[in-house]
Amino acid sequence: MKLLNEMELNFKAISINEGFARSCVAAFCVQANPTLDEITDIKTAVSEAVTNCVVHAYPSLPGNVCIKVKLYEESVDIEVIDNGIGIEDFKKAREPFYTSKPNEERSGMGFSVMESFMDNLELKNNTGSGLIVKMQKFFHKRSKIAVGE
């Protein structure tokens, strides 16, 4: 597994940065020559993770979000890290349609979408406080299957 490149992105947890964050990570991943579908998968998953930071992590004043990306020839590891209130029950949070804010118009599908669009999803408590969302995506799966056939 050859490491091609890595980067770190720090920004304030406000909604206008969602588009910036997902576009930035997607543009960075282009170096590994992924398909357009894979890029959209990554964009969507990053958007979901950053939305959680904006909506959930900081109930009073918005703190920071850090995204760490390690890009390999055949995969990418993405960590979305906040220093917010964290999540008590990971299992519950990952259930489809579960939302901590049932009075708002929220689908509760954030983690389900990340799980479905990426190949691995792991939630960890950040040392101190907050949450680490760790995601992995493999590239070129389809072309490999096609070659195998």
Place this chain on the structure above:
Amino acid sequence: MQIKHRVYENTLYVVLSGELDEHSAYSARIGLDEIFDMPKFKQIIIDLSELDFMDSTGIGVLIGRYKRMKDKNIPIFICNPSSHAERIFKMTGLYDIMPKIS
């Protein structure tokens, strides 16, 4: 996020373009409710062909609009979703309440 609309033969056609995420959700809700509150149509068709990006926040927005229109007995249909939007719709069962039409 931009919203275009026109009414033709009792149908309200709405075209969403741009990006629908947490950031644009608030203005999307306000904009759609304003249009949906107009009189003189019996069904709504939401065209997503010009939507460049949507995450699960979009589901919340759409389900919220469905609930409002259900009280008025006005059905909503979805057309031209991207393959990614479609995956999210199928995952959430959105088509059960807002069927896809072509």
